[in-house]
Amino acid sequence: MTATPPAPDQHRPGRIMSREMAEQPAVLRRLLTKGAPEIRETARRIAARQPRFVLLTARGTSDNAALYAKYLLEILLGKPCGLTSMSTTTAYGARPDLTDVLVITISQSGGSPDLIDSTRAAREAGAVTLAVTNNPDSPLAAVSEFHIDILAGPERALPATKTYTASLLALYLFVEGLRGVDGTRAAARLPELTEGILARREEVRVLAGRYRFAGRMVLTSRGYGYPTAKEAALKLMETSYIPALSYSGADLLHGPLAMVDNVSPVIAIVTDGRGGRALQPVLERLRDRGADLVVIGPRDQVDLASAGFALPAEQVAEELQPVLEILPLQMLAHEVTLARGQDPDAPRALAKVTETR
Incomplete structure (x- = not known):
């Protein structure tokens, strides 16, 4: 047979x-x-x-x-x-x-x-x-x-x-x-909006080309977007093994900003609301330093950055935007890992259930 x-x-x-x-x-x-x-x-x-x-x-x-x-x-x-x-x-x-x-x-x-x-x-x-x-x-x-x-x-x-x-x-x-x-x-609109974002994989694949040879990355946000920055950093580290540091925008200004230059990429998650407005002074400082700044957020914020991924954030309340914000960053971790010749399904040294005590 x-x-x-x-x-x-x-x-x-x-x-x-x-x-x-x-x-x-x-x-x-x-x-x-x-x-x-x-x-x-x-x-x-x-x-x-x-x-x-x-x-x-x-x-x-x-x-x-x-x-x-x-x-x-x-x-x-x-x-x-x-x-x-x-x-x-x-x-x-x-x-x-x-x-x-x-x-x-x-x-x-x-x-x-x-x-x-x-x-x-x-x-x-x-x-x-x-x-x-x-x-x-x-x-x-x-x-x-x-x-x-x-x-x-x-x-x-x-x-x-x-x-x-x-x-x-x-x-x-x-x-x-x-x-x-x-x-x-x-x-109610989250499932429909999620489908629309996940359909834009080619945009993310192009964005991933910026990070194929990255030695480290910095992710930042404020308010409801801060957990997204932390989760995106974790996804990038566990799949592609790129050291990814996540900071509240306020904390970034208290010292870590010194390591930002025009070589190390910075990803900013900009929520459409109070958190995004609170992040604006940080974005200005990053642009002043010539950072390779990528924005995940509203179109007007993406247009001010080096690159980015525009979200339909105005269609949901600020507190629900994290459900949408993480999607292009999940895809980014996936695509960067593939571009680096690794398998995002099976990161080294990890298990599905981590038995800490």
């Missing part, structure tokens, strides 16, 4: 990551239709507990989603919010009083031991615990009082793409639910 030959692209580098990026419109639609009612109900039940403070727990890509949630909680809800240092609990054995504190743990797999242990400890210390995962049967979901399923489906590529955007939307819907708002209305 003659064996059936493999499909032509079965072993093509980057095939899995590319396919999962393309699934994002469907994932967002699924969250808006099937996931939103349960998220609203979870938010209603937690809001009734009247948490006095919020702590966010995560690692890696999920940590960038947690930072996004921090902006949402503080701006939209006016709720004090912090990012936890898990080692205080897992390594040092600290047991703070978390009575009436909402602890949100974000993890795509829900399987990392330190996330599980710190969440269990938080619940024992009196916290209201919520797990946000892509696996409702995970150990993290089991130790948490509440759970939100981001409904992204299996993610096989090591770089997280669809689980990141799904986490952002799920967290947005949850925070809106905490304040009694149906977030699906404001987010």
